[in-house]
Amino acid sequence: MINHNYNHKQRPEKDMIFGIRAVIEAIQAGKEIDKIIMRRDMTSDLSRELYAALNGLEVPIQNVPLERLNRITTKNHQGVVAFISAVTYQHIEDIIPTIYEEGRLPFIVVLDGITDIRNFGAIARTCECAGVDAIVVPTRGGAAINADAVKTSAGALLSIPVCREANLTNALKFIASSGIKIVAATEKGTKNYTEASLTEPIAIIMGAEDVGVAPEHLRLCDDMVKIPLLGSIDSLNVSVAAGVLMYEVVRQRG
Numbered sequence: 001m002i003n004h005n006y007n008h009k010q011r012p013e014k015d016m017i018f019g020i021r022a023v024i025e026a027i028q029a030g031k032e033i034d035k036i037i038m039r040r041d042m043t044s045d046l047s048r049e050l051y052a053a054l055n056g057l058e059v060p061i062q063n064v065p066l067e068r069l070n071r072i073t074t075k076n077h078q079g080v081v082a083f084i085s086a087v088t089y090q091h092i093e094d095i096i097p098t099i100y101e102e103g104r105l106p107f108i109v110v111l112d113g114i115t116d117i118r119n120f121g122a123i124a125r126t127c128e129c130a131g132v133d134a135i136v137v138p139t140r141g142g143a144a145i146n147a148d149a150v151k152t153s154a155g156a157l158l159s160i161p162v163c164r165e166a167n168l169t170n171a172l173k174f175i176a177s178s179g180i181k182i183v184a185a186t187e188k189g190t191k192n193y194t195e196a197s198l199t200e201p202i203a204i205i206m207g208a209e210d211v212g213v214a215p216e217h218l219r220l221c222d223d224m225v226k227i228p229l230l231g232s233i234d235s236l237n238v239s240v241a242a243g244v245l246m247y248e249v250v251r252q253r254g
């Protein structure tokens with residue numbers, strides 16, 4: 001169970017569950033919870049029951065003042081609002097062995113700190129078209145996978161595995177230990193993306209446009225590449241950059 005402060009944007013009420021008992025029942029029914037927003041300093045027996053239901057689950061919790069919850073919804077929320085994920089999350093440890101067992105070369109895309117739903121949806125759409133096996137995202141600091149994300153992805157998020165990992169560093173270490181080359185797209189790259197070998201089992205990691213791939217994740221990469229920029233703007237949209245790299249993998253693999 002993870003406590004973290006998230007920036008909240010208004011979402012349709014059809015993506016939400018209100019009230020402590022309703023949220024507990026959703027968890028017990030196996031609903032995939034994207035995150036929970038909870039009033040600070042809740043100490044009732046029912047709130048303790050909610051924490052017990054969440055024990056062992058990698059669900060982000062944001063503790064906020066009551067006024068924040070009242071801005072999210074006018075319903076009788078009892079201090080708790082849960083946001084439902086549009087997909088069932090998986091784990092990369094379960095995906096990679098299956099890919100190898102099927103005799104295929106793994107092709108993974110890792111998203112480090114990409115929070116914009118439209119960018120995330122666009123990347124997922126390209127992943128599906130380019131034959132990517134799975135998308136890896138962090139439990140904290142990633143885009144909400146809701147109905148808007150699914151719509152932006154043209155439905156791709158309903159057909160490609162999304163692996164939500166509590167510790168992205170550990171996930172990358174597992175990817176590397178599985179014989180998969182990790183390549184980062186970064187302005188720190190010393191070679192153009194076309195100069196890198198992308199024919200082996202590959203994982204491409206993309207970072208947020210403002211800060212890029214986290215330094216601790218760059219240190220786990222086998223290669224760092226850049227996309228040439230010939231104009232006056234100093235960066236590409238991350239979904240465009242991801243598409244360029246994914247289709248370079250497709251091109252090199254023939």
